[in-house]
Amino acid sequence: MTDPTSPLSPTAAQDEYAMRLALDQALNARLVGEVPVGAVITHMVDGVPQVLATGYNRPITTNDPTAHAEVVALRHAADLLGNYRLPGCTLYVTLEPCAMCAMALMHARFARVVFAAPDPKTGAAGSVVDLFAEPRLNHHTHVEGGLLADAAGSLLRDFFAERRAALRAEREAAADAARLPVPEVIESHFGPMD
Numbered sequence: 001m002t003d004p005t006s007p008l009s010p011t012a013a014q015d016e017y018a019m020r021l022a023l024d025q026a027l028n029a030r031l032v033g034e035v036p037v038g039a040v041i042t043h044m045v046d047g048v049p050q051v052l053a054t055g056y057n058r059p060i061t062t063n064d065p066t067a068h069a070e071v072v073a074l075r076h077a078a079d080l081l082g083n084y085r086l087p088g089c090t091l092y093v094t095l096e097p098c099a100m101c102a103m104a105l106m107h108a109r110f111a112r113v114v115f116a117a118p119d120p121k122t123g124a125a126g127s128v129v130d131l132f133a134e135p136r137l138n139h140h141t142h143v144e145g146g147l148l149a150d151a152a153g154s155l156l157r158d159f160f161a162e163r164r165a166a167l168r169a170e171r172e173a174a175a176d177a178a179r180l181p182v183p184e185v186i187e188s189h190f191g192p193m194d
C-alpha cells in the first residue's frame with residue numbers, strides 16, 4: 001500500500017529536479033508581472049517523490065497579501081490530501097521563506113523545506129531571523145538553502161532590473177509629455193474636450 005508520508009528522502013538529483021520545477025513556477029509569476037518566486041510540494045510514493053502541488057507568487061493579481069508561492073502551493077496540497085497537515089512532504093521554493101510562510105510551513109508540519117536564493121530583506125530561515133531554528137517553537141521542519149541559488153537569484157535580479165528600467169522609461173515619457181502643448185495634442189487625437 002502506498003504511504004504518502006513515507007520518511008524516505010529524495011536524492012540530490014530528485015531535489016534538483018523539483019527545484020527546476022519551482023523555477024518554472026517562478027517564470028509563471030514573472031509572466032503575470034509578479035515577483036518571480038515559485039514553489040513545488042512533493043511527497044514520497046513507493047520511494048519516489050511525486051509532485052503534489054505547485055504555486056507561484058501572486059499577491060498583486062489576486063489582491064491577497066498572503067498569496068506567496070509557498071502558501072499558494074500548500075493550500076493546494078492540503079486541499080488535495082484533505083488534511084490541514086502535510087507531514088512527510090517537502091516544499092521547494094526559489095526564495096528563502098518569509099516569516100509568514102515559515103510559520104505556515106511549520107503549522108503544516110512539513111518534514112523538509114528546501115529553498116534556493118537567500119532573501120537578505122525578509123528571509124526567515126537564517127537571513128534576517130531563523131524561525132526554523134528557534135527552539136521555543138514546537139516544530140520538526142528541517143530546512144536547507146542554496147539549491148540552484150544562482151538561477152533563482154538571477155531571475156529575481158533580472159526582474160527588478162527590468163522593472164527599474166520600465167519605471168525610468170515611464171518617468172521619462174511623462175516628463176516628455178509634460179513638455180508638450182497638451183490641449184492641442186488631446187484635441188487632434190481625440191476630438192475637442194468637454
Ligand SMILES: [Zn+2]
Binds near residue numbers: 068070097098101102
Ligand atoms: Zn512568504
